Amino acid sequence: MGTYPVGSYLPSENEICEQFDTTRTTVRRALDELLKNGFIEKEHGRGSRVVERRKSLGLLTVKGFSEALDHNKRTVILQEPTSQPWDDRIPFRLSETEKEGNAIYFQRLRYVNGKPIMLEHNWYSDLKLQQLKASEFIEGSFFKTLSQNFLIEMKGSEQELRAESANAEVARFLNIERGAPVLHISIRFTTSKPGFYLYSEVYCNTSRYPVSNSYFL
Amino acid sequence: MGTYPVGSYLPSENEICEQFDTTRTTVRRALDELLKNGFIEKEHGRGSRVVERRKSLGLLTVKGFSEALDHNKRTVILQEPTSQPWDDRIPFRLSETEKEGNAIYFQRLRYVNGKPIMLEHNWYSDLKLQQLKASEFIEGSFFKTLSQNFLIEMKGSEQELRAESANAEVARFLNIERGAPVLHISIRFTTSKPGFYLYSEVYCNTSRYPVSNSYFL
DNA sequence: AAGTGGTCTAGACCACGCG
DNA sequence: GCGTGGTCTAGACCACTTT
Structure with a gap:
């Protein structure tokens, strides 16, 4: 095991199989993961090559902000998780069971290289998971906390994207002029x-910092 | 074989195996495709349920505009494919071989329900594929043309997304005010x-119409 | 011809939902 | 307990690239 420089080829799938005493299917699933996250490119008949990792925020992948690379990041909690009624702004249909309870809401502002970039x-749903404290977030990451403390993993996401003019609240937090274009992303x-x-x-x-996304297969 | 209404469950994977005389691996690959395209949801221990197809443009998937559903669409060719030097606006690194030749460029305006929505x-690269005529596009689709006439399939995409203010050209074509927020997407x-x-x-x-995206696994 | 990734068959075991 | 989807082993054949 080791680290492979950008541009070099990984061992062939069959070699990796021997090295880790596993099968092609499993190795290929792992490589597909690397492919999807932009670490390698596969070349039919030639091999799998390490490519330079994409820059920019990588927001659109399911991995979440904390795992985006290559930038100095900081997160400020603007609103601790609190129980309150569901918000009209959510553009996705809530399930019946979700609607029966309240929502746990929290608000964060995320900085990249010292500048506020994401609000x-x-x-x-408060019926599905207790109220957490932001101070309990593992390494500041909500996803990591869910994974390690509750064994809840992200399986996927649906997103709607809009270009909008910043309203007063957004402009204030992102330190931009009111009316400036902002990317509004609704995620489920x-x-x-x-x-x-x-x-x-x-x-x-x-x-x-543009938001980036990759899509494979 | 038949059609399954929204909300109903598909036959189990094992049943599908028997029905089509194939194996779990293959059936699961096919179901994962349906999952990724938002036709079904899988429920561990219960089954795979047909869900209502997402609305909105579905642009961010690799499938391309023509396969987005549920809207009346029309495409106008503003500029026939022509050979010209590569454009500075492309934010991706071009390969050395691409840079040796010219680019084939074409421009389209896409309407949804009678309104111009996408410019x-x-x-x-003109070194990799001949210059086509827009009138030769199969069902107006560039991707279908590549697939059926040249056996070239889309494998994936990288995207960068930005919210910007419409410049004069964009505002004119999209019939919006100059400076209005538009979503700028760069795709490779x-x-x-x-x-x-x-x-x-x-x-x-x-x-x-928001732009939508789904991400699974 | 040999080696690579792409796809497939065949079958095992596990985790989850439900009766 | 049983059927479901999730994951894995083991191995075959094909398409593509390189020597």
């Missing part, structure tokens, strides 16, 4: 816990 | 033909 509103995360979803409304200043 | 600039499509990429710069009016 984030988050909700989840599905999780490994049945019926448990996370909803996020994100407002993003993309003038310095 | 699209497209480039590909990878294809099954080695070294052959498609580059698109898309400007999208998202005030009526």
